[in-house]
Amino acid sequence: MKKWKKFxxxxxxxxxxxxLFTTTVSAVSxxxxxxxxxxxxxxxxxxxxYDNFVxxxxxxxxxxxxxxxxxxxxxxxxxxxxxxxxLAIIRVAHDKNGSVPVxxxxxxxxxxxxxxxxxxxxxxxxxxxxxxxxxxDKMLVAIIAFGLNSAAYVSETVRSGIMSIDNGxxxxxxxxxxxFPAAMIHIILPQAFKNILPALGNELIALLKETSISGxxxxxxxTRGGDYIRSVTYExxxxxIAVALIYLVIVILLSAGVSKLEKRLKxxxx
Amino acid sequence: xxxxIKNGEVLIRVENLSKSFGDNLVLDDISMEIKKGDVxxxxxxxxCGKSTFIRSLNLLEEPTGGSIxxxxxxxxxxxxxxxxxxEKIGMVFQQFxxxxxxxxxxxxxxxxxxxxxxxxxxxxxxxxxxxxxxxLADKADNYPSQLxxxxxxxxxxxxxxxxxxxxMLFDEPTSALDPEMVGEVLNIMKDLATKGMTMVVVTHxxxxxxxxxxRTIFIDGGKIQEDDVPEKVFTDPKNERLRDFLKSVL
Numbered sequence: 370m371k372k373w374k375k376f377x378x379x380x381x382x383x384x385x386x387x388x389l390f391t392t393t394v395s396a397v398s399x400x401x402x403x404x405x406x407x408x409x410x411x412x413x414x415x416x417x418x419y420d421n422f423v424x425x426x427x428x429x430x431x432x433x434x435x436x437x438x439x440x441x442x443x444x445x446x447x448x449x450x451x452x453x454x455x456l457a458i459i460r461v462a463h464d465k466n467g468s469v470p471v472x473x474x475x476x477x478x479x480x481x482x483x484x485x486x487x488x489x490x491x492x493x494x495x496x497x498x499x500x501x502x503x504x505x506d507k508m509l510v511a512i513i514a515f516g517l518n519s520a521a522y523v524s525e526t527v528r529s530g531i532m533s534i535d536n537g538x539x540x541x542x543x544x545x546x547x548x549f550p551a552a553m554i555h556i557i558l559p560q561a562f563k564n565i566l567p568a569l570g571n572e573l574i575a576l577l578k579e580t581s582i583s584g585x586x587x588x589x590x591x592t593r594g595g596d597y598i599r600s601v602t603y604e605x606x607x608x609x610i611a612v613a614l615i616y617l618v619i620v621i622l623l624s625a626g627v628s629k630l631e632k633r634l635k636x637x638x639x
Numbered sequence: 640x641x642x643x644i645k646n647g648e649v650l651i652r653v654e655n656l657s658k659s660f661g662d663n664l665v666l667d668d669i670s671m672e673i674k675k676g677d678v679x680x681x682x683x684x685x686x687c688g689k690s691t692f693i694r695s696l697n698l699l700e701e702p703t704g705g706s707i708x709x710x711x712x713x714x715x716x717x718x719x720x721x722x723x724x725x726e727k728i729g730m731v732f733q734q735f736x737x738x739x740x741x742x743x744x745x746x747x748x749x750x751x752x753x754x755x756x757x758x759x760x761x762x763x764x765x766x767x768x769x770x771x772x773x774x775l776a777d778k779a780d781n782y783p784s785q786l787x788x789x790x791x792x793x794x795x796x797x798x799x800x801x802x803x804x805x806x807m808l809f810d811e812p813t814s815a816l817d818p819e820m821v822g823e824v825l826n827i828m829k830d831l832a833t834k835g836m837t838m839v840v841v842t843h844x845x846x847x848x849x850x851x852x853x854r855t856i857f858i859d860g861g862k863i864q865e866d867d868v869p870e871k872v873f874t875d876p877k878n879e880r881l882r883d884f885l886k887s888v889l
Contacts, residue, residue: 540699541736541795545750545802546726555749559740 421607427598431608434594435615441511441590442577448516449576450569453523454558456480460524461531462549465539476524483521489582491518496586507588511580519576526568530561563634570627574620581616591615644710646676650806650837651696656705657861658691665691667861668705673806673839678832680848680869681841683858684884689841692858693808696839697721697728710805726754729799729807733814735791737783737798743770744779747798762801769797773827789820796827807831809840825851845888849873857881 422428456476463473483491492514500510534557542552584593595612599605644650651673658666665688673679683689694700696707698714698721706713714724738746747766751757757765770776773793783791792812799807809828813821825847832838832851842848848855848869855872857865857880864878876882 535734535736537732537734537736538738541730541732541738541798542750543699543722544697544725544728544730544732545798546722546754547750548722551753555753556738556740563740 417604417607421598421602421604422611427601430589430594430597431591431611431615434589434591435619437508437583437589438577438580438591439619441508441515441580441583442573444512445515445519445580446573446576448512449519449523449572452517452520454527456520456524457527457531458553460528461553466549468549480521480524483518484525488514488518488579489585492582492586507583507586510586511583511588511590515576515580518579519572522572522575523569526565526572527561530565530568531557533564534560563631566627566631566634570624573627574623577619577623578616644675644805646835647674649673649708650675650677650710652708653696654706654708656692656695656702656707658688658695658700658702658704665861666695666702669858669861669863670705671856671863671866673837675805675837676835677854678836678838678852679840679854679856680852681839681856681858682843682845682848682884684887687859688861689858690810693810693839693841696808697725697730699730726750726756726802727805729802729804731792731795731799731807731809731812733811735783735788735795735815737786737791737795739783742780742782743775743786743794746783746794747801750798751801756802765801766797769800770794772830773797774823787820788816789823792816792820792824793827796824796831800831806837806839809838809842811841811843813842813844843888845873845885857884859884 422431456479459469459472459476462468463470492511495514496507496510538556538560539552542556547555580590581592583590584596589597591612595608598608602608649672653669653671653673656666656669657664667688669692681689681693691700695702698707702715706715708714709724709728712719712724714721737743738749741749744763744766747769748759748762751762751765752759767776767779770779773796775790775793775797778786778790778794783794786794796807796812812828813824816824821844825844828838828840828847829851840847840852850869852869855865855867855869856863857872857876857878859880865872865876865881872881873885876885
């Protein structure tokens with residue numbers, strides 16, 4: 370309970386600070402930029418808020434965009450985590466037992482290519498090259514692209530987590546007659562997961578923000594939604610700041626969730 | 640399998656075992672036998688290969704030459720399911736190696752349940768019995784991080800015993816312990832020995848080697864230099880290196 374109080378206090382403070390910052394800047398900037406008089410400020414800012422977010426239901430671009438951004442992020446994370454763990458286990462199985470040499474080469478190749486090229490190029494290639502002749506939902510393309518991209522990073526994180534576990538844990542499992550899969554599932558991965566949770570949280574946050582390039586395949590995500598408002602109202606400041614704020618709030622919520630999970634897992638030890 | 644082998648019959652036979660790490664020859668053509676009921680202490684200076692030797696017996700170290708027969712099966716041969724063999728060979732490590740992510744009781748129950756040797760209920764009953772014998776029944780629901788070194792090692796012994804092994808390997812079981820905790824672990828091992836468990840113990844505890852073991856093996860330079868009853872090894876050492884070694888440790 371106490372931790373929740375602490376967190377909500379932090380959250381409110383952050384929100385208040387950003388709110389204060391935004392209103393101050395937006396209140397002052399037209400004054401500076403347009404050379405308006407001080408008396409015009411109040412109605413001016415209200416008019417601009419109305420134009421950017423209320424008129425023609427423009428807020429919907431942000432809300433619907435946010436929905437798409439979140440959907441891409443969550444599904445891509447699931448795909449990335451599943452494939453990432455698989456890749457890591459293949460590589461560790463190879464390192465420890467010399468088994469699965471072919472799969473190991475494939476895994477290494479995959480990680481090299483994905484990490485060696487920009488995610489935006491991967492997104493464009495998947496949309497314009499691989500699915501060029503197929504009529505495919507852009508959401509699906511984005512989910513595949515970001516999921517596959519995330520998998521490479523997750524796999525290296527998971528692998529480092531597995532390697533951080535003392536080899537004695539493996540040996541004890543072996544000496545009891547347990548095989549590699551059983552040792553992994555019951556002993557190594559639960560411990561590794563706890564160690565890499567902060568890094569996985571980091572990857573999730575990076576993933577969320579990376580999805581902001583989805584607009585390049587014409588997908589109306591949160592970023593593109595804000596950008597669209599900008600293009601019809603000819604005002605950059607309010608829509609872009611609004612988009613930034615929404616990302617910030619989501620990231621704050623995500624990191625709070627991750628640290629809560631961290632604490633819960635830690636409790637199991639003592 | 641174990642029931643066919645009577646006391647005094649050969650349980651493990653090591654033939655011309657050698658092991659090298661790169662150019663470094665650690666075990667040099669070792670041959671010996673372990674009979675059912677033997678309590679063998681393995682002594683020797685550090686780096687002599689005694690740990691590598693005991694770890695070869697359940698193939699935690701892959702030998703580079705020779706054979707190891709366990710209850711008649713050559714376990715170094717391809718196609719042998721080493722996991723099944725390991726179920727019958729308990730091992731206790733210097734660093735305990737308890738599974739840190741589970742309670743003491745779960746540590747003991749994991750292998751018998753996952754290998755389908757016992758139901759969960761049977762394993763639970765067995766775990767509590769074993770914890771009783773090592774005097775730690777009250778710690779059943781604690782995590783390893785909450786135990787002292789001596790307690791951890793006693794749990795590790797209980798965990799190995801849960802598999803009902805035919806032989807127990809101890810790789811310097813008391814070397815990582817604070818001095819005041821060595822006794823509690825040695826006492827458990829003594830009990831096991833009196834109950835007839837076949838044991839191979841790599842140890843620096845010369846008192847234990849002398850009093851409890853039925854045979855003492857002295858390894859130096861990757862070779863067995865002396866293999867005899869402890870009275871002979873400790874009071875009438877024939878080998879010169881053994882004499883030097885005993886002088887330095889006693």
